[in-house]
Amino acid sequence: MKKQIFNDYATAVAQQFHLTLAEMFTASKRRDIVDARQVLYYLCIERQIKVSYIKRFLEPYKFKVEYSTISHGVKRAKALIEEDSDVRDMVLGILESNKA
Numbered sequence: 001m002k003k004q005i006f007n008d009y010a011t012a013v014a015q016q017f018h019l020t021l022a023e024m025f026t027a028s029k030r031r032d033i034v035d036a037r038q039v040l041y042y043l044c045i046e047r048q049i050k051v052s053y054i055k056r057f058l059e060p061y062k063f064k065v066e067y068s069t070i071s072h073g074v075k076r077a078k079a080l081i082e083e084d085s086d087v088r089d090m091v092l093g094i095l096e097s098n099k100a
Contacts, residue, residue, distance in 0.1 A: 002049050005098065006057045009043045012094045025061035034073075035080065039087070041070045042077035043094060 014024045017036040024036050044054050051070050058065060081088045 002053055003057055005047055006044060006049060006054065008098050009047075009094065010040055012098065013040045013043070016090050016094070021061065025058065025063040027063075035077075035087075038073035038077040038080070039091060041073040042081070043091065045070075045074050046095070 010021060010024070013036050014021050017024070017032055017039075019033065019036055024033060024040075026033065028034075041054065045051075051067050054070055055065060055067075081091055
């Protein structure tokens with residue numbers, strides 16, 4: 001169940017940022033890609049998906065991430081959501097469309 005939620009969020013975030021999943025899960029430090037990953041981490045944590053699960057769900061994409069990176073990403077996403085109403089609206093839309 002959690003994996004399906006993760007996949008739904010990953011797809012929705014990638015679409016909103018105009019990225020493919022392959023692009024989103026590269027080691028790129030391009031700002032839009034980093035923002036997309038951080039928003040994904042935030043959504044997952046808000047949905048009570050544990051960091052260990054997030055790390056496991058990223059394995060099929062060959063994307064390794066540390067606990068501290070996810071933790072930092074969640075903090076950055078929270079700040080971005082507070083600062084940018086467009087991002088806030090996007091996140092609220094994704095949360096609303098993926099309610100269970």
